[in-house]
Amino acid sequence: MASASGAAQIRPYRDIRPGEDWVIEIDGTRFPVNIGSDIEDDGMYLEVANEAGALLLLIFYDDRTAEMSVTTYRPALSLALIEQAILIARIRLPPDPKRG
Numbered sequence: 001m002a003s004a005s006g007a008a009q010i011r012p013y014r015d016i017r018p019g020e021d022w023v024i025e026i027d028g029t030r031f032p033v034n035i036g037s038d039i040e041d042d043g044m045y046l047e048v049a050n051e052a053g054a055l056l057l058l059i060f061y062d063d064r065t066a067e068m069s070v071t072t073y074r075p076a077l078s079l080a081l082i083e084q085a086i087l088i089a090r091i092r093l094p095p096d097p098k099r100g
Helices: 079-092
Strands: 023-026 029-038 043-049 055-062 067-072
Touching: 023 079, 029 079, 043 079, 055 079, 067 079
Parallel strands: none
Antiparallel strands: 023 029, 029 043, 043 055, 055 067
């Protein structure tokens, strides 16, 4: 997933504006992001899919332990994709009283 220069072209998460779809974009490929609550496992999750909608990875924040875990569903995922997903998860998954 590297560009001609050898470096991935990443659209930083912080550039996503309110109302836009949650996506990670790397070298023109869009990876939809879904964030939700898991009542059964008592936590929050972030899912990243490919453009066809197949789940690539899941990051889970456990409300009981305040720890995060990553599960991948495809081999050899781009490190840039995983790093961007972790960045979003660190911002959006833990409870934040200011967000309401």
